[in-house]
Amino acid sequence: MRTLLIAGNWKMNLLRSSAVELAQALANRFAQPPEGIELLVCPPFPYLIPVHEVIAGSAVQLGAQTSYFEPPGAFTGEVANEMLVDVGCRYVIQGHSERRHVLGESDTVVNRKVRASLQRGLRVILCVGERLEERQAGQTEQVLDRQLETGLREIDAAAAGNVVVAYEPVWAIGTGVVATEQQAQSAHAHIRNWLASRYNPEFARAARILYGGSVKPQNAEGLLAQPDVDGALVGGASLKADSFCGIVDAAVRARASAG
Ligand code: 13P
Secondary structure (H helix, E strand, O other), X not given: OOOEEEEEEOOOOOOHHHHHHHHHHHHHHOOOXXXXXXXXXXXXXXXXXXXXXXXXOOOEEEEEOOOEOOOXXXXXXXXXXXXXXXXXXXXXXXXXXXHHHOOOOOHHHHHHHHHHHHHOOOEEEEEEOOOHHHHHOOOHHHHHHHHHHHHOOOOOHHHHOOEEEEEOOHHHOOOOXXXXXXXXXXXXXXXXXXXHHHOOHHHHHHOOEEEEOOOOHHHHHHHHOOOOOOEEEEOHHHOOHHHHHHHHHHHHHHHHHHO
């Protein structure tokens, strides 16, 4: 059975005191990982170090929300993968819809970022997902194929073993409109089939595919019980210890009933 990953993407939220307080609450609660579940928080850059200090030694791992593809150098305002590794990050998110659609990152830029992060030894959460108009036009699978095809270009199976794909339909992010369990399962199964043909069936069976978009404690168990949903990338509900823990509890239940 695949290890579930419950990841909090804090986005551009919290201040130092609230970030540390939240991280401390999670570290207290998860000194040990729940069985079969991996936990991750992705704070804004300035809080990576203070958050790492309080989660060190707990089951909560550290990730960043993006990074630049170049090694350290003259790139004002950017953050290098080397720096993320240096401050204790295990993971980095790439290709989040807000990076694609608000900050204008193309599939090609996302691919360069994914490759650079993998080369520096980080695990990558590669986000893909269609916009509402694309879903309504019946183009969901086409959009996912394009984002995967370019996002994973020139990444062989050994390197791609450190990639977790996150299916985040843009229309579900921050809207309170969660994908139905069937919509999520169908997109995830499509992604897994794509991975099987791009790499191989064994690779696809081991690959983890997260769902993101309005995940809450109340809807998490049903989503996580779907056979191809291997965790959650949580935005708003990851900003409060209670709701993030509620989602982890739902993951524990979903795993127990999957038996
Ligand atoms: P919300 O959980 O706030 O909808 O955000 C999802 C997301 O974008 C996680 O990366």
